[in-house]
Amino acid sequence: MNKTILGLNQQENLILVDKLNGLLANFQIYYQNLRGLHWNIKGKNFFELHVKFEEFYTDSQVKIDDIAERILTLQGKPLHTFLDYINNSSVLVGKGISNDIEAVELVVNSLSELLKIERDILKISDEANDEGTNSMMSDFIAEQEKTIWMLNSWLGR
Template identity: 40%
Template sequence: MRTSDFLGLDEKKVQYVVKELSVLLADLQVYYSNLRGFHWDVKGHGFFVMHSKYEELYNDAAEKVDEVAERILQLGSAPESRYSAYLQTSEIKEAGVVSCAKEGIDLLLDSYKTLIARERKIIELASDAKDETTVSLISDFLREQEKTVWMLVAVRSQSCAE
């Protein structure tokens, strides 16, 4: 007995959704790891604000990782759990040591651009598969991320204090 036997979804179409969710999972894992580094390494003028913001963002990313992995399981597949596989799959690359808040924000905005594009693709595929649950999940991600992008762009105008 499989979960998919009860969901009423076209398994062939769902496999395209799962494939993109798997890439999103890898993207989110690398994004999460980068945020941890930003949190640990930030220095200078924006330290207090960005140290807290990075922590907020990595906690949120950890929740999203779990939600995506669980959705993959609900759709009858197994999520990847090896970091080496994430690094091969993710479009987001590992960041080096980033101590300047402005540089961290720029890298975050690049990551959001990647995440948002992937999530829009997932919504399109999930809509085609009539998978409203995935559409709802990813739409919620987008709503939060678009607001965060707006806020980061507003903060980005600050220059780095050496």
Template identity: 45%
Template sequence: MTTTNLIGLNRNGAEDLAAQLNDLLANYQVLYMNVRGFHWNIKGVDFFELHTKFEEIYNVLLEKVDEIAERVLTLGQQPLHAFSDYLQLSQIQQAINISSGADGIDSLLEGYQVLIAKQRQILNAAGELGDEGTAALMSDYLSQQEKESWMLAAYRGRGA
């Protein structure tokens, strides 16, 4: 039996990396549902602006959910697909019945902090494994979410 997988990565390393990606996937799924809820339930003077912004964000999150799951498959593993698994693994907690724009943004910023930390860890692990595909994905996600975090914090009147 060969020690590398279909794409030439160390089998054990790829398995470990896929487990980290499944953990990330769980966090993305919970954050995605949270932001859907913010979009649906937002009220107040910033309704039109934030209703649109939350929709933009949840569409981006959904795209990343698919990319992460497909990366797990590319590494030769199976992505988690039960919401019960997501809730059990996710560090991001469910945000229920949030209708305040400020509370939604604050919750989103907390979620981004979790994702950013996990993606940095995965980026490092992918680099050590020589997995450029996963590293590139994490690098792209990090740069996007760092900028989005700065912008949302500025919207809330806070510094980075």
């Protein structure tokens, strides 16, 4: 069995790099959605949501960097073009959204999609004994589940 320099199975490692690149692409779409929501939000909840969307995109920037650095740690190459992001993402692109409810629903739906991807990576990283990726996914999942709960509470659900 061939091992990487980190002691991980090479084949499992390649799968994890591919999955992490998919997560990276989806986070980039999510990030850009948040920028658009931050810029374009209107209405009575403007001040609250303008700040909240900035908080979310700032957090996403950190996660994007963490994901890319994890890919590099696993000796992979992170995707880095907009074309790659679009071709490797399932998070919906939100264009021209200025309504508060529609904006928050986009964030909830995007986070739900990210959770699916992260849970898939968590399962694979656990089976591969990749504690670094496993820990990162666990942290992302716990935080995003809480954010979904809070946003759903804001939506009155």
